[in-house]
Amino acid sequence: MTTPTSNPQPQKAAFIVIGSELLSGRVHDVNIPVLATALGRHGIDLEEVRIIPDDRKRIVEAVQDARARYDQVFTGGGIGPTHDDITASSVAEAFGVPLVLDQESDRKLQALSKPGTYNAARRKMAMLPQGAKVIENSVSTAPGFSLGNVHVLAGVPSVFKAMVAWLVPRLPQGAPVRTVGWQANGIQEGDLAQALTEAQQRFPTVELGSYPLDRWGKGQANTDGAQQPTVALTAKGRDPKALEEASKALAIIIRNLAAEPLPL
Amino acid sequence: MTTPTSNPQPQKAAFIVIGSELLSGRVHDVNIPVLATALGRHGIDLEEVRIIPDDRKRIVEAVQDARARYDQVFTGGGIGPTHDDITASSVAEAFGVPLVLDQESDRKLQALSKPGTYNAARRKMAMLPQGAKVIENSVSTAPGFSLGNVHVLAGVPSVFKAMVAWLVPRLPQGAPVRTVGWQANGIQEGDLAQALTEAQQRFPTVELGSYPLDRWGKGQANTDGAQQPTVALTAKGRDPKALEEASKALAIIIRNLAAEPLPL
Numbered sequence: 001m002t003t004p005t006s007n008p009q010p011q012k013a014a015f016i017v018i019g020s021e022l023l024s025g026r027v028h029d030v031n032i033p034v035l036a037t038a039l040g041r042h043g044i045d046l047e048e049v050r051i052i053p054d055d056r057k058r059i060v061e062a063v064q065d066a067r068a069r070y071d072q073v074f075t076g077g078g079i080g081p082t083h084d085d086i087t088a089s090s091v092a093e094a095f096g097v098p099l100v101l102d103q104e105s106d107r108k109l110q111a112l113s114k115p116g117t118y119n120a121a122r123r124k125m126a127m128l129p130q131g132a133k134v135i136e137n138s139v140s141t142a143p144g145f146s147l148g149n150v151h152v153l154a155g156v157p158s159v160f161k162a163m164v165a166w167l168v169p170r171l172p173q174g175a176p177v178r179t180v181g182w183q184a185n186g187i188q189e190g191d192l193a194q195a196l197t198e199a200q201q202r203f204p205t206v207e208l209g210s211y212p213l214d215r216w217g218k219g220q221a222n223t224d225g226a227q228q229p230t231v232a233l234t235a236k237g238r239d240p241k242a243l244e245e246a247s248k249a250l251a252i253i254i255r256n257l258a259a260e261p262l263p264l
Numbered sequence: 265m266t267t268p269t270s271n272p273q274p275q276k277a278a279f280i281v282i283g284s285e286l287l288s289g290r291v292h293d294v295n296i297p298v299l300a301t302a303l304g305r306h307g308i309d310l311e312e313v314r315i316i317p318d319d320r321k322r323i324v325e326a327v328q329d330a331r332a333r334y335d336q337v338f339t340g341g342g343i344g345p346t347h348d349d350i351t352a353s354s355v356a357e358a359f360g361v362p363l364v365l366d367q368e369s370d371r372k373l374q375a376l377s378k379p380g381t382y383n384a385a386r387r388k389m390a391m392l393p394q395g396a397k398v399i400e401n402s403v404s405t406a407p408g409f410s411l412g413n414v415h416v417l418a419g420v421p422s423v424f425k426a427m428v429a430w431l432v433p434r435l436p437q438g439a440p441v442r443t444v445g446w447q448a449n450g451i452q453e454g455d456l457a458q459a460l461t462e463a464q465q466r467f468p469t470v471e472l473g474s475y476p477l478d479r480w481g482k483g484q485a486n487t488d489g490a491q492q493p494t495v496a497l498t499a500k501g502r503d504p505k506a507l508e509e510a511s512k513a514l515a516i517i518i519r520n521l522a523a524e525p526l527p528l
Binding site for chain 2: 017021023024025026028029030032033034036037039040045046047048049050052053054058081082083084117119120122156189190191192193194196200207208209210211212234236
C-alpha cells in the first residue's frame with residue numbers, strides 16, 4: 001500500500017464479491033453501496049462488481065483478471081474459519097505465493113479466543129499470503145489484508161464497513177468525482193429524452209443519467225412502483241464548473257416540462 | 265426460447281446488471297435476489313453476477329463472454345427511452361444483428377402514450393435486435409426481449425419482477441436445487457469448523473455452507489452486527505436423500521455445541 005497522494009489520473013477499481021449465499025438469493029448484498037460510496041468520495045471509480053461462488057478456480061481467475069485491469073481490487077467474503085472460507089488461499093494462488101502464519105494476527109486471534117478454544121480452524125484465519133499487510137478493524141477477529149493492489153475484506157457487513165473505513169483513506173486518491181442532480185414528479189423519461197440527449201452533447205465531460213424513481217431512492221430503491229411517474233436526472237463528473245452548468249441545464253429541462261426540480 | 269422440458273443436466277446462468285447508478289452507491293440493488301430465487305426454484309444455478317456501467321463496449325464484451333459460458337444470460341437495466349439506455353443496441357452489436365422496429369411493441373407503446381407524446385425517444389424502445397422475441401409484462405411500456413440465450417430485462421424493480429415471473433417458467437428446467445439448513449445462537453464458526461469439514465467429506469454431493477448471522481437474514485442482512493454470535497449452516501444440492509441426511513448431520517453439529525438448531 002502506498003501513501004495517499006493527490007493523483008490527477010482517474011483511479012479505477014473492481015469489487016469481487018465471494019458469496020454463494022448471494023447467488024442463491026438467500027442473502028441481499030449490503031456491502032456494494034458501502035464500498036462504492038467510500039471509493040467515490042476518495043476519487044476512485046468503481047467500474048465493475050462481480051459476484052462469484054465460493055469456488056477456488058473462480059476466485060483465482062477473477063482476482064488475476066481484475067488486478068491486471070484495475071488500479072485497485074477489493075474482495076469481500078470467505079475469510080472466516082470454516083472449510084468454505086477459501087479466499088486467502090485462493091488469493092495466494094492467484095499471486096503464486098505461499099500462505100504463511102502471520103504472527104501478529106495469530107497472537108491477536110489467540111488472545112480473543114476463550115481459553116481452550118483456539119483450534120486449527122481459528123488459527124487458519126491467521127494464515128495469510130506471503131507479503132500481505134493486515135487491514136486493521138476493531139470489530140472482528142478474522143484479519144483482512146492487502147497484497148499488491150488486491151484488498152481482501154470480510155463479508156460480514158459490520159466488519160466490511162470497518163475495514164473499508166480504515167483502508168480507503170490510505171489508498172492513492174484520484175481526482176474526486178461528484179454527482180449532482182434533481183428529481184421531478186409527474187414527468188416521464190420519454191418526455192425529456194430528446195432535451196437530455198442535446199444536453200449530453202453540450203457537456204461532453206459530464207456523464208448525464210436518467211432514472212425512473214422506481215429504481216431510485218435515498219439509500220433504498222422503491223420496489224412497489226411509483227404511483228406517479230418520477231424521474232431523477234443526474235450529472236457526474238470531475239470538472240466542478242462543467243458540473244454546475246450541467247446541473248443548471250438539467251433543472252431547465254425539468255422546468256420546461258412544467259415540473260419542479262427537487263434536489264436529490 | 266424453447267418449451268419447458270425436464271432436463272437432468274444442471275442449467276447455469278449469469279446476470280449482467282447494467283447500472284452506473286449501482287456502481288456509484290446511489291442505488292441499492294434489489295433485483296439480484298429476485299432473479300436468483302426464481303432461477304433456483306426452476307433448477308437453474310445463478311453462477312455469476314456482473315455489475316457494469318452504462319457503457320456500450322463493456323455491455324457488448326460482457327454479453328459475448330457470458331452467452332458463450334452459460335446456458336442462460338440475463339441483463340437488467342438500460343431499456344428506457346433516454347440516451348443512456350443502450351442495452352438493446354449493445355446486445356444487437358454483440359450478436360452482429362441490426363436493430364429493427366418491432367411492430368407489435370410500436371403499436372402498444374403508441375397506444376399507451378398520451379395523445380401527441382409518441383416521439384422518437386419513445387419509439388426507440390420498440391427498436392429490438394433482429395430475431396428478438398418480446399418478454400411480456402403487465403407493468404411497463406419498455407419491452408424486454410430474448411435473443412438466443414440472452415434475456416434483456418428492465419432495471420426498474422417492479423418491471424424486472426414482472427418480466428422474471430413471465431420468463432423464467434418458460435425456460436428449460438434444470439434438476440431442482442434445494443437449500444436447507446439451521447440457525448443457532450451463541451455459537452461461533454470457529455467452534456464448528458472441524459465438524460463441518462468432516463460432514464462435507466461425508467456428503468460430497470451436497471454443498472455445505474456456514475455464515476455468521478451478521479451477513480444473514482430472512483430477506484435482509486443484519487447490518488448492525490449481532491450482539492450474540494449466531495451462525496447459519498446450510499446444505500445445498502439436488503439429491504433429496506443426501507440433502508436430508510446432510511441436514512440431520514448439521515443439526516447434530518449444532519446440538520453437540522449445546523445449542524438449539526432453529527429451522528431457517
